[in-house]
Amino acid sequence: MNSIKQKVFIFLVSSIFFTTAVLAEGEQSMALTLKSPDFVHQGEIPKTLTCDGDDSSPALSWSGVPPHAKSLVLIVDDPDAPDPAKPKMTWVHWLLYNIPPTVTELPRAVAVGNLPAGSQQGENDWKRTGYGGPCPPIGRHRYFHKLYALDIELPDLHQPNKTQLEKAMAGHIVGQAELIGTYRRQ
Numbered sequence: 001m002n003s004i005k006q007k008v009f010i011f012l013v014s015s016i017f018f019t020t021a022v023l024a025e026g027e028q029s030m031a032l033t034l035k036s037p038d039f040v041h042q043g044e045i046p047k048t049l050t051c052d053g054d055d056s057s058p059a060l061s062w063s064g065v066p067p068h069a070k071s072l073v074l075i076v077d078d079p080d081a082p083d084p085a086k087p088k089m090t091w092v093h094w095l096l097y098n099i100p101p102t103v104t105e106l107p108r109a110v111a112v113g114n115l116p117a118g119s120q121q122g123e124n125d126w127k128r129t130g131y132g133g134p135c136p137p138i139g140r141h142r143y144f145h146k147l148y149a150l151d152i153e154l155p156d157l158h159q160p161n162k163t164q165l166e167k168a169m170a171g172h173i174v175g176q177a178e179l180i181g182t183y184r185r186q
Contacts (some may be wrong), residue, residue: 032064034147034177038108045143045181049108051135054183056109057094065101066175069149071168072099074106075162078134080141092162093143094131095122097154118153122160129159135179149175176179 004062038058039045047053065072074096096119097175103116112130115121121129122184150172 005101028045028065030064032066032147032149032175032177034060034145036060036064036145036179036181039168041178042182043117045134046137048124048141050133050183050185053133054109054112055131055133057106057131057133058181059106059108059143060145060179061105062177063104064175064177065104066149069101069174070153071097071150071153072101072103073097073148073150073154073165075148075165076098076131076143077146077162078136078137078143080142082137084136084139084141090162092125093133095129095160095162095165096120097122097157097160097165101149107133120154120156120159122157122162122165134181134183136183136185140182143181143183145179145180145181148173 035041036058038049041067045058049056049058060074062072074094075092076094078091080087081089096115099119106116107114110131112121119165123129124132126132134141148169150169151174152172154165154168157164160168
């Protein structure tokens with residue numbers, strides 16, 4: 001009888017370790033990813049998506065949203081302002097929050113009326129809501145497109161700035177992805 005109990009115990013322990021290993025592997029393969037058909041990671045952002053073009057937002061798509069995520073947040077900013085040789089601030093280009101976790105993409109040049117239902121925008125550094133494209137005064141700048149999965153839906157923050165949005169997100173981030181594009185005016 002003791003031998004049977006030992007075999008059952010070994011079987012149960014082995015099953016737990018196997019299940020844990022499979023879940024951990026699955027979680028790694030399901031990491032949140034962010035991409036764009038308009039530019040590759042670390043690549044040049046097309047002129048049409050900048051102040052030298054029609055200043056429209058890039059198409060973005062993502063996958064691997066954690067199953068327990070309740071909302072997504074997109075922050076687009078430039079840490080190289082005003083001069084990449086002597087950056088003094090991070091310039092905020094777009095704040096979008098409460099994107100439903102079932103949404104997997106934003107089309108290029110997304111209009112306010114076409115944002116996913118329930119999504120809200122914050123105030124960028126031009127003191128307006130919506131997307132403001134790259135418009136560097138000097139040098140080649142990097143534009144970070146950061147997608148966060150949260151374990152909550154945020155309350156209406158009434159067009160928050162980046163600091164207010166990040167404060168509301170604190171302690172609730174369950175996944176994160178980043179896509180960086182660059183741009184230099186000619």
